[in-house]
Amino acid sequence: MKFVIQRVNRAEVSVENKIIGKIQKGLLVFIGISNHDTKEIADKMLRKLIQLRIFEDNNGKTNLSIEDIDGHLLLVSQFTLYANCKKGNRPSFIDAGSPSLASELYNYLIEKAMIQIPYVGTGEFGADMKINLENDGPFTIILDSHEICLHK
Known part of the structure; x- marks a missing residue:
C-alpha cells in the first residue's frame, strides 16, 4: 500500500464537474493498493498517517x-501509484491491486478514518476524478507499506 500525502489548506475532488469531496486544512491522501495488501496493513498505514506530526506548532x-x-x-x-515504468514508455499497472480488493480496502480505510477524524472527504473509486488543491508548504510525504509494515 502506498500513500502520497499532501498537507493542504483546502482540497476538493470532482467527478463530471460535480464536487463530491471537499476539505479545509488537513491532508489530501492519494491511496494506492496492491494485491499483497490486507486490512492489517491498512490499519498500520492509517495509524501512521494519523500520527504523523507534520503540522506546525x-x-x-x-x-x-x-x-x-x-x-x-x-x-x-x-x-x-503502482505504475511500473522499468520497460518502455508505457507504464504497466500489473502491480496494482485488483479492482475488487482495492475497492474493499479503500472503503475499509474510509470507514476506519471516520472513526478517528471528524471530517473525512472521499473521491469515487474508479471514477475519472479532478483534484483541485492549495498546498500548505508544499509539504508532500510518501508512505510505503514495504517500509512501514513487515511483508512475508
Missing part, C-alpha cells in the same frame, strides 16, 4: 498531527 516546528489541529482528510484512490 506555535513555535513553527512540524510537531502536530492531524488530530492535534482538528484537521480534515480527503482520501482518493489512485491505482497509478
